[in-house]
Amino acid sequence: MNLAREAIELLGQVARILWFEGTKHGMRDREWMALRFLSRANRFSRTPSALASYIGTTRGTASFIIGELERLGYVERTRSSKDKRSVMLSVTQQGKKFLARDAVNGLADAFAVLDDDSKLRFRDTLRHVLDQADAAEQRHHTDVCKRCIFLREDRTASENKSTVEFTCRLFRASIAEAEIELLCTSFEHHRQ
Numbered sequence: 001m002n003l004a005r006e007a008i009e010l011l012g013q014v015a016r017i018l019w020f021e022g023t024k025h026g027m028r029d030r031e032w033m034a035l036r037f038l039s040r041a042n043r044f045s046r047t048p049s050a051l052a053s054y055i056g057t058t059r060g061t062a063s064f065i066i067g068e069l070e071r072l073g074y075v076e077r078t079r080s081s082k083d084k085r086s087v088m089l090s091v092t093q094q095g096k097k098f099l100a101r102d103a104v105n106g107l108a109d110a111f112a113v114l115d116d117d118s119k120l121r122f123r124d125t126l127r128h129v130l131d132q133a134d135a136a137e138q139r140h141h142t143d144v145c146k147r148c149i150f151l152r153e154d155r156t157a158s159e160n161k162s163t164v165e166f167t168c169r170l171f172r173a174s175i176a177e178a179e180i181e182l183l184c185t186s187f188e189h190h191r192q
Helices: 003-018 029-040 048-055 059-071 093-101 104-112 116-137 177-181
Strands: 075-079 087-091 151-157 162-168 173-175
Touching: 003 029, 003 104, 029 048, 029 059, 029 075, 029 087, 029 093, 048 059, 048 087, 059 075, 087 093, 162 177, 173 177
Parallel strands: none
Antiparallel strands: 075 087, 151 162, 162 173
């Protein structure tokens, strides 16, 4: 078997930890995926539409998943103060505690024992493969704000200190530094 095919087969086996038949701890795989995503998504991506896009389903199915997560007490909806038709989703404290049971934690633990160079190479290799697949299919994937073409970074220096301010040019909104590490479904990477 060639190396590329062998790597894809291994990736498929890892994926079975994420996508499974039945339930784990009372939730189906897409509910787990939604809860994981919402716990790592930026404020622009914690909407039913963005969730549907991320998990690759219809808005109706995403609404059903959100309803299940709400029923379990893991997610709550908040109406937007700017647009009463819009809804913001957030993971509750109970949901954050429940994520400790996630099977992904075992993968993260296995990954954590690698040295930093190996972690970076692995992550960057997966990003490269995903970028290539996206380009071939003319689609885009979800990633962190700090890698996005829409992120603008403004540095200012004064006598005593220098500050950095971040802005999302797509949403025309300022972004806190902590948010640039969060996932965004409107992510678009720099094209070479």
